[in-house]
Amino acid sequence: MDKMTLAELRRIVEDSEAAELHDYIVEVNAIDISVISEDLDDRELWKLCQLLTDEDLAMVLEQASDEQRVRIAASVPNDELIEVFGYMQKDDIADLIGDMKIVQRKALINQMMEDDRKIIRTLLKYPEDSAGGIMTTAYIALDEDLSVGQGMTRIRQIANKTEVLETVYIVNHSQELVGVANLRTFLTTKKDTKLKDVMKINPVYVHPEDDQEYAAKLVSKYDLNAIPVVNNRGSILGIITVDDIIDVIVEEYNEDILELGGVSSEENLNTSLGESIKLRLPWLLVNLATAFLASLTVKAFEGTISQVVALSATMTIVTGMGGNSGSQTQSILVRQLSQDDISLKKYSKAFFKEILLGIINGAVNGVITGVIVALIYKNFYLGVIIFIAMIGNMVVGGVFGFLVPVVLKRLGADPAVASSIFLTTATDVLGFFIFLGLAQLFLPVLL
Amino acid sequence: MDKMTLAELRRIVEDSEAAELHDYIVEVNAIDISVISEDLDDRELWKLCQLLTDEDLAMVLEQASDEQRVRIAASVPNDELIEVFGYMQKDDIADLIGDMKIVQRKALINQMMEDDRKIIRTLLKYPEDSAGGIMTTAYIALDEDLSVGQGMTRIRQIANKTEVLETVYIVNHSQELVGVANLRTFLTTKKDTKLKDVMKINPVYVHPEDDQEYAAKLVSKYDLNAIPVVNNRGSILGIITVDDIIDVIVEEYNEDILELGGVSSEENLNTSLGESIKLRLPWLLVNLATAFLASLTVKAFEGTISQVVALSATMTIVTGMGGNSGSQTQSILVRQLSQDDISLKKYSKAFFKEILLGIINGAVNGVITGVIVALIYKNFYLGVIIFIAMIGNMVVGGVFGFLVPVVLKRLGADPAVASSIFLTTATDVLGFFIFLGLAQLFLPVLL
Numbered sequence: 001m002d003k004m005t006l007a008e009l010r011r012i013v014e015d016s017e018a019a020e021l022h023d024y025i026v027e028v029n030a031i032d033i034s035v036i037s038e039d040l041d042d043r044e045l046w047k048l049c050q051l052l053t054d055e056d057l058a059m060v061l062e063q064a065s066d067e068q069r070v071r072i073a074a075s076v077p078n079d080e081l082i083e084v085f086g087y088m089q090k091d092d093i094a095d096l097i098g099d100m101k102i103v104q105r106k107a108l109i110n111q112m113m114e115d116d117r118k119i120i121r122t123l124l125k126y127p128e129d130s131a132g133g134i135m136t137t138a139y140i141a142l143d144e145d146l147s148v149g150q151g152m153t154r155i156r157q158i159a160n161k162t163e164v165l166e167t168v169y170i171v172n173h174s175q176e177l178v179g180v181a182n183l184r185t186f187l188t189t190k191k192d193t194k195l196k197d198v199m200k201i202n203p204v205y206v207h208p209e210d211d212q213e214y215a216a217k218l219v220s221k222y223d224l225n226a227i228p229v230v231n232n233r234g235s236i237l238g239i240i241t242v243d244d245i246i247d248v249i250v251e252e253y254n255e256d257i258l259e260l261g262g263v264s265s266e267e268n269l270n271t272s273l274g275e276s277i278k279l280r281l282p283w284l285l286v287n288l289a290t291a292f293l294a295s296l297t298v299k300a301f302e303g304t305i306s307q308v309v310a311l312s313a314t315m316t317i318v319t320g321m322g323g324n325s326g327s328q329t330q331s332i333l334v335r336q337l338s339q340d341d342i343s344l345k346k347y348s349k350a351f352f353k354e355i356l357l358g359i360i361n362g363a364v365n366g367v368i369t370g371v372i373v374a375l376i377y378k379n380f381y382l383g384v385i386i387f388i389a390m391i392g393n394m395v396v397g398g399v400f401g402f403l404v405p406v407v408l409k410r411l412g413a414d415p416a417v418a419s420s421i422f423l424t425t426a427t428d429v430l431g432f433f434i435f436l437g438l439a440q441l442f443l444p445v446l447l
Numbered sequence: 448m449d450k451m452t453l454a455e456l457r458r459i460v461e462d463s464e465a466a467e468l469h470d471y472i473v474e475v476n477a478i479d480i481s482v483i484s485e486d487l488d489d490r491e492l493w494k495l496c497q498l499l500t501d502e503d504l505a506m507v508l509e510q511a512s513d514e515q516r517v518r519i520a521a522s523v524p525n526d527e528l529i530e531v532f533g534y535m536q537k538d539d540i541a542d543l544i545g546d547m548k549i550v551q552r553k554a555l556i557n558q559m560m561e562d563d564r565k566i567i568r569t570l571l572k573y574p575e576d577s578a579g580g581i582m583t584t585a586y587i588a589l590d591e592d593l594s595v596g597q598g599m600t601r602i603r604q605i606a607n608k609t610e611v612l613e614t615v616y617i618v619n620h621s622q623e624l625v626g627v628a629n630l631r632t633f634l635t636t637k638k639d640t641k642l643k644d645v646m647k648i649n650p651v652y653v654h655p656e657d658d659q660e661y662a663a664k665l666v667s668k669y670d671l672n673a674i675p676v677v678n679n680r681g682s683i684l685g686i687i688t689v690d691d692i693i694d695v696i697v698e699e700y701n702e703d704i705l706e707l708g709g710v711s712s713e714e715n716l717n718t719s720l721g722e723s724i725k726l727r728l729p730w731l732l733v734n735l736a737t738a739f740l741a742s743l744t745v746k747a748f749e750g751t752i753s754q755v756v757a758l759s760a761t762m763t764i765v766t767g768m769g770g771n772s773g774s775q776t777q778s779i780l781v782r783q784l785s786q787d788d789i790s791l792k793k794y795s796k797a798f799f800k801e802i803l804l805g806i807i808n809g810a811v812n813g814v815i816t817g818v819i820v821a822l823i824y825k826n827f828y829l830g831v832i833i834f835i836a837m838i839g840n841m842v843v844g845g846v847f848g849f850l851v852p853v854v855l856k857r858l859g860a861d862p863a864v865a866s867s868i869f870l871t872t873a874t875d876v877l878g879f880f881i882f883l884g885l886a887q888l889f890l891p892v893l894l
Contacts, residue, residue, distance in 0.1 A: 028649050031668060159634045166613045166630075166672075183613075183630070187606045202475050220697060221478060223690035225613075225672060242689050243670035246696065250667060253700040254782050257863075260707060261778025262771060269783050269797040276804055280775050281811060287771045288812050291764040292819070298760035299823075305752075305759050312752050312759035313745035316766075316875070317738040324709060324734045328727050331708025335701050336716050350716040357723055364728060365735050372739070376746075416704075428763070 004032045006039050013044050018051045025052075030059035038068050046075040054080070058087035061096065070099050078104070082111050089163060090116070091136035091238070094123035122237075131215045132208025134248065135229045135238030138162045141169045142195060144178055149191030155183070163241050164226040170199045176234035179203055205230040208237055215240050216248045217339075256338070259417040262287070286421060294319070294428035301436035308446050310377045311439050314369075318389045319431035321365055326397025326423045329354050333405040334415050354398035362394030363387075381445045389435035393427060396434075400426040451479045453486050460491050465498045472499075477506035485515050493522040501527070505534035508543065517546050525551070529558050536610060537563070538583035538685075541570035569684075578662045579655025581695065582676045582685035585609045588616045589642060591625055596638030602630070610688050611673040617646045623681035626650055652677040655684055662687050663695045664786075703785070706864040709734070737868060741766070741875035748883035755893050757824045758886050761816075765836045766878035768812055773844025773870045776801050780852040781862050801845035809841030810834075828892045836882035840874060843881075847873040 004024060012021050025033060037045060037060070049057060049072060057076070061069055061084065073081060073096060085093050097105050097120060109117055119137050126132025140162050142151045151168070159165060168186070170179040179199030189198055205228045206215045219227050219242060226239045255265035262283040267276060298305070298315070305311050366387035374383025404422045405415035439446060451471060459468050472480060484492060484507070496504060496519060504523070508516055508531065520528060520543060532540050544552050544567060556564055566584050573579025587609050589598045598615070606612060615633070617626040626646030636645055652675045653662045666674050666689060673686045702712035709730040714723060745752070745762070752758045813834035821830025851869045852862035886893060 027647075029651075029669065156634045159631045164613075165634075166611075184606045187603045187612075200474075204476075220690075220693045222476060225689065242672065242693075243667075246667045246689075246693065249693065249696050249700070253696070253703075256700075256704060257707070257782050257785075258778050260704070261774045261781075263775045263778045267779060269779060269794060273800050273803055273807075276800065277807055280772070280804070281808055283775070284768065284771060284808055284812055285815075288764070288768060288815065291767045292816075294767070295760050295764050298763065299757075302756050302760060306756040309749050309753040309756075309759075310746075312756075312762075313742050313749060315759075316745065316763060317735070317742050319763075320738045320741070320871075320875075321731065321735060324731060325727070327708045328710045328730070331705050331710045332714060332716060334708075335704050338704075347716060353720050353723065356720055357727070360720075360724055361728055361731055365731055368732075368735065369739075424767075428767075 003028070004036055006036050009033065009036050009040070009048070010044065013040070013047050013051065016047075016051060021048075021051055022053060022056055025056045025059060029063075030056065031063035034060050034064035034068060037072070038065070042071075042075065045071065049076050054083045055087045058084045062088060062092050066095075066099055069096050073100060074104070078107055078111060081108060085112070085116070089136050089138055090119050091123060091134065091138075091244075094120050095128075098124055098128065126208050129212050130208060131206040131210040131212060131229050131240060132237070134212050134215075134244050135208070135240050136163050136244075137238045139164060139169060139226070139228070139236070139239040140167075141171050141177075141236055142181075144170050144172050144194070144196035144199065146195050147191060148186055148189050148193045148195065148198065151181075151195055152186050152191075155186065164239060167224075167226050167239075169203070169228055169236055169239070170195050171236060174234075175236070177203060177205060177228055177230050177236045180228075203228060205236075206240070207231070212240075212248045213252055216245045216252070219245045220249070256334075256416045259414065260334070260420065262420070287424075290421060290425040290428070293425060294432060297429050297432040298436065301432075301440060304436060304440045304443060307443065308382070308439060310373075310379065310382060311436060314373055314377075314382070314386055315432060315435050317369055318386060318393050318435045319428045321369075321390060322393030322397040322427035322431045323424055324397070325358060325361055325394045326401035326427050327420065329357075329398050329401030330405060330419050330423055333402055334419060337405055337409050337415050351402055354402050355395055358395035358398035359391055362391035365394070366390030379446065381442055382439075385438045385442060385446075386435065389431070389438055392434040393431040396430045397423070397427050451475070451483055453483050456480065456483050456487070456495075457491065460487070460494050460498065463494075463498060468495075468498055469500060469503055472503045472506060476510075477503065478510035481507050481511035481515060484519070485512070489518075489522065492518065496523050501530045502534045505531045509535060509539050513542075513546055516543050520547060521551070525554055525558060528555060532559070532563070536583050536585055537566050538570060538581065538585075538691075541567050542575075545571055545575065573655050576659050577655060578653040578657040578659060578676050578687060579684070581659050581662075581691050582655070582687050583610050583691075584685045586611060586616060586673070586675070586683070586686040587614075588618050588624075588683055591617050591619050591641070591643035591646065593642050594638060595633055595636050595640045595642065595645065598628075598642055599633050599638075602633065611686060614671075614673050614686075616650070616675055616683055616686070617642050618683060621681075622683070624650060624652060624675055624677050624683045627675075650675060652683075653687070654678065659687075659695045660699055663692045663699070666692045667696070703781075703863045706861065707781070707867065709867070733868060734871075737872040737875070740872060741879060744876050744879040745883065748879075748887060751883060751887045751890060754890065755829070755886060757820075757826065757829060758883060761820055761824075761829070761833055762879060762882050764816055765833060765840050765882045766875045768816075768837060769840030769844040769874035769878045770871055771844070772805060772808055772841045773848035773874050774867065776804075776845050776848030777852055777866050777870055780849055781866060784852055784856050784862050798849055801849050802842055805842035805845035806838055809838035812841070813837030826893065828889055829886075832885045832889060832893075833882065836878070836885055839881040840878040843877045844870070844874050 061072055138161055140155060142154060166183050168181045169177060170181055172178045179201045180203045181199045185198050204218050204222050208229050215227055225242045228236050229238045230236055258265050264279040267279050369390055370383035370387035373386050374380050400423050405419045408415045408418055508519055585608055587602060589601060613630050615628045616624060617628055619625045626648045627650045628646045632645050651665050651669050655676050662674055672689045675683050676685045677683055705712050711726040714726050816837055817830035817834035820833050821827050847870050852866045855862045855865055
């Protein structure tokens, strides 16, 4: 079967081809329907939902984006939605309900069965970006005193209700997580062996209030296919599966890329104009303030510039290059800080390397710039001054590119977001000050 | 057991506490040893390897970074290394061997058994960052004509040799991949059911020469725990497991963050000074060339600046703000392009939104800047000119922030790497040109 297109889906919906739709979902996948349905209008979407079986609708819902999920749920009556929930994982239900309008949310929770209601309420309790917020309650936990054979019987019984089959969690009589076992062990070990004798102790775990990024780091570091979420008493509350961990990593990646460029992670190409203005303008205004700071620095030297007008054309080379070398240092720091903490003490060698780099890269760029400027303006001393200023400002770039992210992280801020503002302020203000200050000092020889 | 520290590992090595080391690896994990061993000197590392059993050494090797793997392998005799390989996955062996010096590599391959040699040679054939380069040959493939019961027997036999247990690949009599089945199905379906009747057809797959990023996208999109690698004849060659996919995503993330800042992905805090210069200087020199372009633009207006020296202090506000608004647009485009292709036609609405945004954000920032500048310099017309120039340059930022990444991607370049150079050149050169050009035009009223 070929990949579904919008036109085909429209035809299927108009002609009420329920069977064709079902075949596609079973034989190819549900996610294509989820994605393409974003381009359907409300009437078409409503008709699509009517054509889908509860089970297929559950799959389409699980694969849909947050916004589309809410749109789909809004076009299905609550009674039917409850039926659909029967085919969905609890964590997905909680995510969906969490995004709904409060009225529909309350109505749905009240219509659920007591057991489900409890689980959903617990899942809704944790923030969306915490370990508890992304965990699922569909996991296998077995008592350590069971035998491998007994465990296998239990696994067969709940296999269809669990998200991860390969990893089995082992608890003691107080329901505390004491170990993990791979399904492999169940398939290859003698049936009467006690689980406590084959399990791996000291399992890696997170607490529900831990940040989802922390959970992602552990899964990535230990190559897990799920990580258990455990409360303060050591009882297992749920697990986070690796597909959700991948979503976390991709999400954090997108956030960092956007925030480094001064954009909120909520924005994308389809964000409305009004929303984009609201999201971007504050960042621009902060930058405007720093631009004025740099401008005032230049203003302080207007007397000098009016006598040597060549300064105004060359000063931006010094500030621009300081900014560029600083952002190189900053990138390395932001990357490193996303992986672990940096103490200045441990990395003092790296810090001094950045200063040395500033001097050497500054000297190379400074010589080239100095020679060209001296030739263009037929002014040897202007060349010398720009050479010195280039070295000075590249050192400024290295120092601030290193320190700003470290200090921001220490203060609890995200280094990816705010670093570039402070760095640019430093390399602009200090760059102008060093270059124009030197020019003022050596004004007699420049004239 | 507490987390291992460097001091403890040193003590264990000095006192030859092999049992303690083994217990830690079995009960806690091997990765801590892999990481901490990076800080051991060569003699200590050699002693550590001697203390480890072959199986434990295999685990430490599998968890170690690329560089540390090679260091460890170099401190173990080839004969023993062959024994250690017996406990390692073939893809990890191929990775390790691929990083070794050619002499040791050849010697090792020659010492292997015929079967292993063949597999390793095949794995070494594909580039490191291709699907073939990261696949493993330890997977389960069953004939579609087997029954569920027969399949289960086979799974039990090879369970210990496979990396992924949960997903079973189904092939036809010509060894072509025709479907996948979840282990769940084997545990919950009647034993005499034929596999071809329970498998899911149309499995998602990649070719060995596909980029590893493409494989990562598919795994992330379809929530897989492994993806099969298939040759042109449709035969399965291996699978890529989700833990390796996570490594790919994290690696690509780090590359993008660094390249956006003008740093090679090969660099980190521990890179030597000489290496850092080699990696960073070329980027700085390219930037220097663009800085000169901007400088020459200013030089063309030196006559005007010498008459209205206030221009030199205010012109950098216009170029800086154009750059900032452009980098906002650029970030959104780079993010979007990392997920799918953008045709200008499909996104013409988004493109015009960026132009509108430039006008509106430019107007807001322009009014503020214009008023302040007019007041500081007591010059109404200077305020008006900077207002117009701000709008103009923010539109330049939006247009180039949008087009540069799209065009670079179309040309086959990585938008994350080179976009900012072209963007800055545009907002600097055109920003100076618009602002100083307007000033020259209205010179009489400015004086």
